[in-house]
Amino acid sequence: MAGTETRANVPVRPSASAVRAAIAGNPNSGKTSIFNHLTGTIQSVGNWPGVTVSRKEGRAFLGDREFVIIDLPGTYSLTAYSLEEVVARNFLIDKQPEAVINVLDASNLERNLYLTVQLMEMNTPLVVALNMIDVAERRQLKIDAAHMAELLGVPVVRTMGNRGEGMRGLLEACVDVADRDVRPGVQRIHYGHEVETEVRALTDVIASDAGVSDAYLPRWVAVKLIEKDEEVHKSIRAVATDVAAIDEAADKAIRAIERHFKEPAEIIIAERRYGYAAGVVRECVTPAGEGAIQDVTDQIDSIVCHRVVGPLLLAGIVYMLFAAVFKVADEWPWLFGRSPSGWVATFFERCQSAISPLGAKAPLLYSLLHDGVIGGVGGVMVFVPLIFVMFMFVAILEDTGYIARVAFILDRALKLFGLQGKSILAMIVAGGLGGGGCAVPGVMATRTLREEKDRLVTMLVTPLMNCGAKIPVYLMLIAAFFANHQAHMMFLMWALSWVVALGAAWLLRRFVVKGEQTPFVMELPAYHMPTVKGVLLHTGERTWMYVKKAGTIILAVNLILWAAMYFPRIDAGAVRAELVKANPGMSDADVDNGVAEIRLSRSIAGRLGTALTPLSKLAGFDWRTNIALIGGFAAKEVIVGTMGTAYAMGEIDPGTSETLSQHLAHDSDWNPVRALALMIFVMVYAPCLVTTAVIRRESGKWRWALFALAYTSVLAFVLAVLVYNVGSLFLAS
Numbered sequence: 001m002a003g004t005e006t007r008a009n010v011p012v013r014p015s016a017s018a019v020r021a022a023i024a025g026n027p028n029s030g031k032t033s034i035f036n037h038l039t040g041t042i043q044s045v046g047n048w049p050g051v052t053v054s055r056k057e058g059r060a061f062l063g064d065r066e067f068v069i070i071d072l073p074g075t076y077s078l079t080a081y082s083l084e085e086v087v088a089r090n091f092l093i094d095k096q097p098e099a100v101i102n103v104l105d106a107s108n109l110e111r112n113l114y115l116t117v118q119l120m121e122m123n124t125p126l127v128v129a130l131n132m133i134d135v136a137e138r139r140q141l142k143i144d145a146a147h148m149a150e151l152l153g154v155p156v157v158r159t160m161g162n163r164g165e166g167m168r169g170l171l172e173a174c175v176d177v178a179d180r181d182v183r184p185g186v187q188r189i190h191y192g193h194e195v196e197t198e199v200r201a202l203t204d205v206i207a208s209d210a211g212v213s214d215a216y217l218p219r220w221v222a223v224k225l226i227e228k229d230e231e232v233h234k235s236i237r238a239v240a241t242d243v244a245a246i247d248e249a250a251d252k253a254i255r256a257i258e259r260h261f262k263e264p265a266e267i268i269i270a271e272r273r274y275g276y277a278a279g280v281v282r283e284c285v286t287p288a289g290e291g292a293i294q295d296v297t298d299q300i301d302s303i304v305c306h307r308v309v310g311p312l313l314l315a316g317i318v319y320m321l322f323a324a325v326f327k328v329a330d331e332w333p334w335l336f337g338r339s340p341s342g343w344v345a346t347f348f349e350r351c352q353s354a355i356s357p358l359g360a361k362a363p364l365l366y367s368l369l370h371d372g373v374i375g376g377v378g379g380v381m382v383f384v385p386l387i388f389v390m391f392m393f394v395a396i397l398e399d400t401g402y403i404a405r406v407a408f409i410l411d412r413a414l415k416l417f418g419l420q421g422k423s424i425l426a427m428i429v430a431g432g433l434g435g436g437g438c439a440v441p442g443v444m445a446t447r448t449l450r451e452e453k454d455r456l457v458t459m460l461v462t463p464l465m466n467c468g469a470k471i472p473v474y475l476m477l478i479a480a481f482f483a484n485h486q487a488h489m490m491f492l493m494w495a496l497s498w499v500v501a502l503g504a505a506w507l508l509r510r511f512v513v514k515g516e517q518t519p520f521v522m523e524l525p526a527y528h529m530p531t532v533k534g535v536l537l538h539t540g541e542r543t544w545m546y547v548k549k550a551g552t553i554i555l556a557v558n559l560i561l562w563a564a565m566y567f568p569r570i571d572a573g574a575v576r577a578e579l580v581k582a583n584p585g586m587s588d589a590d591v592d593n594g595v596a597e598i599r600l601s602r603s604i605a606g607r608l609g610t611a612l613t614p615l616s617k618l619a620g621f622d623w624r625t626n627i628a629l630i631g632g633f634a635a636k637e638v639i640v641g642t643m644g645t646a647y648a649m650g651e652i653d654p655g656t657s658e659t660l661s662q663h664l665a666h667d668s669d670w671n672p673v674r675a676l677a678l679m680i681f682v683m684v685y686a687p688c689l690v691t692t693a694v695i696r697r698e699s700g701k702w703r704w705a706l707f708a709l710a711y712t713s714v715l716a717f718v719l720a721v722l723v724y725n726v727g728s729l730f731l732a733s
C-alpha cells in the first residue's frame with residue numbers, strides 16, 4: 001500500500017499549506033469509514049507517542065488543496081477518564097489542527113452531541129458530519145441540518161460513511177473553516193445563571209494569569225477546573241504564574257456551585273451539557289411516530305411543550321403564581337391575623353405614630369422623620385414580602401426546569417418583537433397580567449435570559465407593565481371620569497401596556513439595541529425536585545440585595561423629595577392671614593388646606609411644577625399634576641397622595657381616594673380626555689428610582705438606566721400629547 005508506514009507519529013510529508021483535519025467522534029459513529037473514504041489508500045498507521053492507542057494519518061485532496069487527516073481515538077467525552085480521551089484532547093490542544101471533523105451518529109444524536117458540546121467549549125474549528133443519516137431516516141427522524149449549523153455556529157454536512165457519501169462536502173467545509181478560521185465562539189455554551197457567574201469570575205482570574213492565558217483558553221480552563229479535572233490542573237500548575245490564586249478562585253467557584261445545587265460541581269456541568277444537547281435535538285429533530293418518546297422528561301415535555309396544551313398550561317401556572325404571590329404576601333391574613341405585607345405596613349405606621357408627639361415641638365424634625373425617613377423606608381420595605389414570595393416561586397419554577405420550557409413555548413411569537421421566550425416571565429412579574437406586580441423583581445427576573453441583547457431589551461420594556469403602584473392612579477381617575485366603564489377601562493389599560501411594551505421592544509431592536517438575534521440553543525435540562533434549602537438560600541440572597549441597595553437609594557431620594565416639597569418654608573401665619581383676608585367666609589379646614597397648598601406651590605417642587613407647565617400643558621397637565629409626576633419618578637406610589645395634597649384635599653391615602661376623585665370630577669379644568677392622557681403618561685413614563693437602580697445594576701451600565709428613564713419619558717409625553725389633543729378634538733366636536 002502506498003505510503004503505509006508503521007512508525008509512530010510519522011507525517012505523510014504534507015506541503016506547508018495543507019489543511020490538518022482531525023476526526024473526532026464517539027466509537028462506532030463511523031469515523032474510520034469516513035477516514036478511509038477521505039484518504040483512500042494514502043495512510044500511515046502507528047501508535048500515539050508513549051501509549052498503545054493506535055493512530056492513523058492520511059492525505060486527501062480537493063482540487064489543488066491538500067489535507068492531512070488524523071483519525072483520533074473514539075471517545076464519548078473529553079474529560080480525563082480514559083487514555084483515549086487524554087490523547088484526543090492533548091492532540092487538539094497541542095497541535096491546534098485547522099479543522100476538526102466531528103462525526104456524529106445521527107440516529108443517536110443526543111448522546112453524540114455531548115462530545116460536540118465539549119469540542120465547542122474548546123472553541124475548536126469544527127465541521128460536523130451528520131453520519132448514518134440513512135439510519136436516522138429509516139427511523140423516521142427528520143434532521144434540519146441547516147438549523148443545526150445555525151445553532152452550533154459551525155458547518156453541518158450530511159454523510160454516509162459506509163458509502164462515502166458527503167465526503168466532498170466535508171472537505172469543502174474544512175477548507176472554509178480553515179481559511180476563514182470559523183469557530184463556534186467561546187460563549188456559545190451557557191451553563192445557566194448560577195454556574196455562569198462562577199465560570200466568569202474564575203475565567204477572569206485565569207485570564208489575568210499570563211502564564212495560563214498564553215497557553216490555554218481561559219474559559220475552557222475555568223470549566224475544567226470546576227469539573228475538577230486533574231490533568232488540566234496539572235498542566236496549569238506547570239505554566240501558572242500564581243497557582244495559589246487560581247486554586248483559591250477555583251475552590252470558591254466549586255463551593256458556590258455545590259452549595260447552590262447540593263450536588264458535585266462536575267455533575268452540574270455534565271448536566272448542563274446534556275441539557276444543551278437535548279435542546280439541540282428538540283430544535284432540529286422532528287421525530288415521526290410514537291417510538292420517539294423515551295423517558296419521563298420526554299413524556300412530560302411532550303405535554304408541557306405541546307403546541308396547544310403548553311401555552312394553556314403556562315397561562316394557568318403563571319396565573320396561579322401571580323395570584324398566589326399576592327394572596328400569600330399581601331392579602332391572606334394568615335400570619336397571626338395579618339398578611340406579611342400588612343405586618344410591615346403596620347410596623348411603619350406604628351413608628352410614625354410613635355413620633356407624633358414631636359409634631360408640635362419640632363415640626364421640621366417631625367416632618368423629616370415622618371415623611372422622609374419612615375415613609376421612605378416603609379415604602380420600600382412594604383414590598384419585601386411580595387418580592388420574597390415572588391422570588392421563591394420563580395426559584396422553584398427555575399430549579400424544576402420549567403422556566404426552560406416556558407422559553408420554548410413562547411419563543412417564536414416573541415421573536416417577532418425582538419424579545420424571546422423568557423422575556424415573558426419578567427414582564428408578567430412586573431405586572432403583565434394586569435392586576436399589579438413590580439418591575440423590580442421583573443428586571444431581576446431577566447437574569448434567566450442568556451442573550452445579552454434580548455436581556456437588555458426585556459429590561460428596558462419591563463417597566464412599561466402596569467405595576468401595583470400605577471393601579472391606584474388608574475382607579476382614582478377611572479372612578480372620576482369613567483365610572484360606568486370601570487372594568488372596560490382597566491382592561492384597556494392592560495391591553496395598552498402590552499401594545500406599548502411590544503411596540504417599544506420592536507423599535508428598540510430596530511434602532512437602539514441593533515443586530516441580528518443570534519440563534520441559540522435553549523437548554524432543556526432534566527426535570528428536578530427543587531430542595532427547600534436551595535430555594536430559600538437563593539430567595540434570601542436576592543431579597544437581601546433588594547433590601548440593601550434599593551433601600552439606600554429610595555431613602556436618599558425620598559429625603560431629597562421631602563426637602564423639595566418642604567423648603568423654602570414660608571411663614572404659615574402670614575399666609576393664613578392673607579388667605580382669611582381675601583376669603584372672609586372660609587371654613588377653618590379650607591383655610592388649613594389653602595395654607596398647605598400655597599406653601600407647596602412656593603416650595604422648590606412647587607416652583608419646578610410651575611416651571612414645567614409650558615411643556616406639560618400640551619398634554620393637559622397643570623402644576624399640581626406636575627409635582628405629583630415628579631414625585632412619581634421616585635415611586636409611583638406617591639402620585640395619588642401628592643396630587644391629593646396638591647389639590648388641597650389634605651392627606652389622601654391611595655386606598656381611599658374617593659375624595660380626590662370627586663374633586664377632580666367636579667373640577668371644570670378636568671375632563672375624561674385629560675384623565676386618559678394622564679393615565680397613559682403614568683403607565684409609560686420613567687421607571688421608578690428603585691427600578692432604575694436595578695436596571696443600572698443588572699445591565700452594568702448607568703447609560704442604560706438613564707436611557708430607560710429618557711426614552712420612556714419621551715414616549716410617555718408624546719403619547720399623552722397625542723391622546724390629549726386628538727381626544728380634545730373629539731370632545732369639542
Ligand code: GDP
Nearest residue numbers: 027028029030031032033131132159160161162
Ligand atoms: P468508528 O468506530 O467511529 O471508527 O466507526 P466505523 O467507521 O468503524 O463504523 C462502524 C460501523 O458503522 C461500520 O460497520 C460501518 O460500516 C458503519 N457505518 C459507518 N458509517 C455509516 C453510515 O453512514 N450509514 C450506515 N448505515 N452505516 C455506517
Ligand code: MG
Nearest residue numbers: 028031032074
Ligand atoms: Mg475506528
